[in-house]
Amino acid sequence: MKDGFEGLPDLSGGPGERLLARGVSRRDFLKVCTGIAAAMGLPLGMGAQIAEAVTNPKRPPVIWLSAQECTGCTESLLRTNHPTLEKLILELISLDYHETLNAGAGKQCEEALKKSMQENKGKYILVVDGSIPVKDGGIYCKIGGKTVLSLLEEQGSQAAAVIAIGSCSSWGGMPSAYPNPTGATPVHAIFKEKGIKTPVVNIPGCPPNGYNFLSTVLYLLTFKKLPQLDEEGRPKFAYGRLIHDNCERRPHFDAGRFALEFGDDGHRKGYCLYKLGCKGPETYNNCPTLLYNDAGSQAWPVGTGHPCFGCSENKVGFNIPLHTPAVLKDVTPPVNFPGIVEDKGKGVTVAGAAIAAGVAGAAIGVAAATSKNLGKKDKDKGKSDPESKES
Amino acid sequence: MSKRIVIDPITRIEGHLRIDCEVDGGKVVNAWSSGQMWRGIELIVKDRDPREVWLFTQRFCGV
Numbered sequence: 001m002k003d004g005f006e007g008l009p010d011l012s013g014g015p016g017e018r019l020l021a022r023g024v025s026r027r028d029f030l031k032v033c034t035g036i037a038a039a040m041g042l043p044l045g046m047g048a049q050i051a052e053a054v055t056n057p058k059r060p061p062v063i064w065l066s067a068q069e070c071t072g073c074t075e076s077l078l079r080t081n082h083p084t085l086e087k088l089i090l091e092l093i094s095l096d097y098h099e100t101l102n103a104g105a106g107k108q109c110e111e112a113l114k115k116s117m118q119e120n121k122g123k124y125i126l127v128v129d130g131s132i133p134v135k136d137g138g139i140y141c142k143i144g145g146k147t148v149l150s151l152l153e154e155q156g157s158q159a160a161a162v163i164a165i166g167s168c169s170s171w172g173g174m175p176s177a178y179p180n181p182t183g184a185t186p187v188h189a190i191f192k193e194k195g196i197k198t199p200v201v202n203i204p205g206c207p208p209n210g211y212n213f214l215s216t217v218l219y220l221l222t223f224k225k226l227p228q229l230d231e232e233g234r235p236k237f238a239y240g241r242l243i244h245d246n247c248e249r250r251p252h253f254d255a256g257r258f259a260l261e262f263g264d265d266g267h268r269k270g271y272c273l274y275k276l277g278c279k280g281p282e283t284y285n286n287c288p289t290l291l292y293n294d295a296g297s298q299a300w301p302v303g304t305g306h307p308c309f310g311c312s313e314n315k316v317g318f319n320i321p322l323h324t325p326a327v328l329k330d331v332t333p334p335v336n337f338p339g340i341v342e343d344k345g346k347g348v349t350v351a352g353a354a355i356a357a358g359v360a361g362a363a364i365g366v367a368a369a370t371s372k373n374l375g376k377k378d379k380d381k382g383k384s385d386p387e388s389k390e391s
Numbered sequence: 392m393s394k395r396i397v398i399d400p401i402t403r404i405e406g407h408l409r410i411d412c413e414v415d416g417g418k419v420v421n422a423w424s425s426g427q428m429w430r431g432i433e434l435i436v437k438d439r440d441p442r443e444v445w446l447f448t449q450r451f452c453g454v
Contacts, residue, residue, distance in 0.1 A: 068430050071405040072453020099400050099407070106398035133430075141428040143407060144399050174435075174450045181431030207453065309446060322443035 036215050046222075053222040060221060061116050061124040064098040065155055067148040068141050068175045068184055069130025073166040074100055076207035076292075077214075093217070096124070099143070110144050117158060125220065126159035126198075128152065128187050131168040131175045135183030152187065153194055161220060162187060162200045165213055170202035170233075171314040178319075188233060199226055202233040206311035209290050212238040232314060234284070242329060243280035243308055246288040248298070249273065273302060277323035279310030393420060399427070405454045 034047030064074075095101065096116035102109040116124065130148075133140035138149030156162055164187040167173035175184035188200045203213050216235055219227045227235040244250065252258070252272035259267035260275055267276075274281070280302065287300045287308070301308050310316030310326075320326075392415075399409035407427035413420050432451060436444045 066407070068428055070450050070453035072450065075453050099402055100405060102402040105400065105402040109400070109402055140430070141407065142399075142409075143427065145397075174432075174447060175430040177435050177447065179434060181434045182429060184430070206450070309443075318446065321440055322446060323440075 033218075036211075036218055050218050050222045053218070059092060059094040061096050061120045062093045062127060063096055063113065063116060063124050063155060063159070064101075064127045064129070065148065065151060066099045066143075067128060067130030067132050067152070067169065068182065069166065069168055071100055071129075072207040073129040073213075074098070077165075077210040092221070093125075096120075106144075117155065121158050123160055124158075125217070126155050126162045127165055128156075128162060128169045129165045131172050131184035131186060132190050133175070133182035134185050134190070135181075140182040149190070152190055153196065156187070156191060156198055157194075157196045159198050161226065162191075162198050163213070163216060164188065164200055164202045164204075164233075166208055167204045167206045167312055167317060170204035170312075173204075173206060174318045176318070200233055201226055201229065201235060203238075204232075204234060204312040204314070205285065206317060208312065209238075209285075209287065209292060211290055212286070230284075238286050238290075239284045239312070241284065241286070243283045243285055243287055243302075244326075244329075246286070247280050247302060248288060249302060267305065270305070273305075273307040274325060276307045277309070277321070277325060278302065278307030279313065279316050279320070279326045280308045281326040281328050282316055283308055283310040283313040283326075285312045405452055 030047060030051055033051040037046040037050055097109060097113040099109075102112070104112065130141070132138070132149055132152055134149060138147035141148045143151060164170045168175060168184070169187045171186045172180075172184050173186075175182060176186075186202075188202065190196075191198065191200060201216055203216060205212070212235070215237065216227060219235075227237060230236050230239060232239075244253070247253075249270065249272045252270070253274055257266060257269075257271040258275045259271045259273055261267070262276065267273075272278070288302065291297070291299045291303075293299060298304065307322075309322050310320065311318075316326075394414045396412040396414055397409065398412075401408040401410060409425050409427050411423045411425070413422065432447055436447050439447070
């Protein structure tokens with residue numbers, strides 16, 4: 001995968017006059033940049049580097065292609081509710097084409113698109129939201145009389161990079177759910193089939209967190225390369241961990257305290273939602289730590305009392321039924337894990353490490369048994385639970 | 392002789408809307424509006440567990 005961005009405009013130097021004109025103080029602005037650097041797991045000094053890149057007067061052109069979408073991704077981005085940030089994004093980039101936000105319509109905006117594509121050939125960032133229908137020649141989504149399939153080929157092959165925002169463009173999303181009536185296909189699959197080499201970053205989620213998108217854009221602007229991606233093409237800073245691993249209800253899972261139905265005692269007490277079908281254990285995203293819309297603590301699905309349905313995870317969201325329990329990818333640490341604090345005067349010995357490794361191996365078996373036992377405990381309490389029948 | 396004007400896409404709305412107008416002597420004599428995108432959500436929710444249908448229908452429109 002190509003990850004150099006020689007094509008992007010040079011972004012060195014330049015004051016943030018536009019920001020000051022909008023009443024954004026230098027201090028506020030640097031705070032935002034440092035926060036973004038921290039969210040991406042970058043070293044502290046990187047905030048200043050991001051600030052420098054984004055205050056450059058040369059704004060990189062962005063073309064936004066809408067395919068089979070619901071505009072939820074755009075909405076979530078616009079409602080990030082960070083008063084400075086939502087203004088910033090409109091000041092930072094030159095959004096040359098966006099169907100929902102363009103002032104002109106019809107011919108006018110199609111011409112703006114054509115002009116930007118000609119002037120910025122190989123330099124613009126293409127953002128795609130929505131899946132691409134390929135069935136019946138792609139007739140299920142058209143803009144200006146052309147299928148989005150042909151538009152994606154044309155615009156994608158000339159872009160510096162493509163950001164697939166949302167689950168639909170990342171892996172097919174809701175339109176690709178069984179029986180996938182329109183042949184909804186993600187961007188990377190179209191590129192692979194057509195031999196288009198433009199790099200694609202996937203920001204899945206339904207909708208994705210606006211800050212994951214913004215952070216990726218700022219990373220591109222600052223370093224002129226893609227952030228580190230996992231094997232699914234997702235930035236590692238955002239999709240590196242399971243939701244289950246960062247969930248505020250994880251202690252309830254480990255202790256075997258579950259909500260068994262909506263509104264029951266456990267549900268009202270904020271117990272783990274695993275048995276209601278929570279897909280946190282198989283979904284990689286940063287929802288529990290980043291939260292949504294700057295609305296304060298618990299502003300994410302599990303925080304509000306609903307199981308995660310794996311909206312951002314390929315083959316999970318819209319594929320596995322909502323109330324089917326998740327497959328556990330990692331195991332609960334068993335009680336016989338080696339101690340973290342060593343006894344006084346002893347370091348870790350080779351023999352000790354070998355024993356620990358053996359214990360960890362055995363632990364997988366123990367944990368598998370433990371997770372089955374969780375069902376038994378609940379049955380003992382006299383609750384009916386279809387899951388426990390298997391154990 | 393009437394003239395046909397096509398406005399596609401209609402912007403500042405959600406979705407892919409197209410308007411066709413037939414204009415004769417400076418007057419609109421006929422007009423059509425058409426949605427240019429179809430996902431088949433009706434077919435996707437058919438025979439599904441009703442408890443999870445909201446997941447799909449909720450995504451008709453994200454505005």
